[in-house]
Amino acid sequence: MAKIIYKPHAKIYKDWILTKIFIYCFYVAVICFCLIGVYFIEVKNIEFLKYIFIFFVSVMLIFFRPIIKFFMYVLFFNNINKIRKVIKDLKEGTFSVSIKLPPEGEDEDEFVKFLRDINWMIHSIVNEYLKLEKEKKQVEERARFYLRASCTDSLTGLYNKKAFFKLMYNILSQGQTGFLIFLDIDNFKRINDRYGHLVGDDCLQKLAKIILLSIREKVDFACRYGGDEFCIFLKTLKKEVVKKVLKRMFLLFQNEIKLAEISFSCGIVNVEKINLPNSLDLKDYLDDVFKKADVSLYKAKKTKGKIVFYNKSFKK
Incomplete structure (x- = not known):
């Protein structure tokens, strides 16, 4: 300038x-x-x-x-x-x-x-x-606003599904590893029906804040996948670290939301370092990782309030 x-x-x-x-x-x-x-x-x-x-x-x-x-x-x-x-x-x-x-x-x-x-x-x-400098700043501010709007969820402020998928793609292309967590609020439909959608939205916003407080800034990242489902990626190789993070989140969630019937379940899959020849293979591998996390979440929701790590014995 x-x-x-x-x-x-x-x-x-x-x-x-x-x-x-x-x-x-x-x-x-x-x-x-x-x-x-x-x-x-x-x-x-x-x-x-x-x-x-x-x-x-x-x-x-x-x-x-x-x-x-x-x-x-x-x-x-x-x-x-x-x-x-x-x-x-x-x-x-x-x-x-x-x-x-x-x-x-x-x-x-x-x-x-x-x-x-x-x-x-x-x-x-x-x-x-x-005059041109003023117009330039206005254009830059609008560009930043639309960029944030295109990659964040308007209700929770977390990444949206598209942005999260892109981040995961970049992580895999760089050969980084970690754990992908699928998180789903239990009995969320019952909360909406009994207390109304405003209370339901408040639960989603509070859970999003708890997730951001529990993960490391600029290292781990999370998104609202859709409805009452959230995705979290933790850059760690240790299951104990994942369990510790989720335990802290669960305690904060119980203290923040005073509803006895509400909890959350988690399906977790290890994202391993692999060598893939081209971007199409990488996209297929990423789709497979999300499917494994979804299967693990399905297993966890059968008992509610439980975390389940993906096992090869699970059927996708």
């Missing part, structure tokens, strides 16, 4: 005024010298002053242009380079504040008008830049 740097350039205008004053003073000095010379030569009739006068006039005529050019460079053209620097800054995206000038008058010379035109140009560019 371009950076706005403020650089006062009031000296440019002051030096231009000094240049004009110097030139006028030089003209007056030359005229006065000529008048004094004529007076002493013609009126006083001092002959030797005639040669001195001719000598000084010749010197002034010879060196007039270099002297004026020198002072014009020091007091004027040097500041033109500063104006060029301002324009260069604008081209590179670094903006300078406008040149300080006196109030606008009717009889202004062309150089002052030129400085006012530069002020107008800088003012227009800065305003347009700030």
Whole structure:
């Protein structure tokens, strides 16, 4: 992003005024010298002053242009380079504040008008830049909002099913391992029928918060799979860690939701590191992992409030 740097350039205008004053003073000095010379030569009739006068006039005529050019460079053209620097800054995206000038008058010379035109140009560019920056921020905020909305569940704030599947795909493609947990709230339909959908939604939101409190941020992740089902992926190779996390979640769930008939069941499958030749095989393997977790959940729900790890003896 371009950076706005403020650089006062009031000296440019002051030096231009000094240049004009110097030139006028030089003209007056030359005229006065000529008048004094004529007076002493013609009126006083001092002959030797005639040669001195001719000598000084010749010197002034010879060196007039270099002297004026020198002072014009020091007091004027040097500041033109500063104006060029301002324009260069604008081209590179670094903006300078406008040149300080006196109030606008009717009889202004062309150089002052030129400085006012530069002020107008800088003012227009800065305003347009700030307008574009504001619009850019609004577009970025909308993009972030729609990105979050496309990958999160609106009720719980967890990932949605599509985003979770994509994360799992990336995990497997990187050769990472862990445990996939399918979690389902027991008797959830009964809760909705007895207490209403607002209470049911509150249960889902509280469970989502408990899940986020129980897993490691930026390491593990979870989603609302659909209805009252949740998915959790824990990056660990130890069953004891999985059991510990679920036990903590179950205790928090009981303390948070004061309903005797509510609990949750979990089906768990180990996601192993495998070598697959292409992305289609990886997708098939991921589908198979989800099916195994679903079968394990089905076994767990038969007794309710239970966790079941997938066993090869289970039929998919």
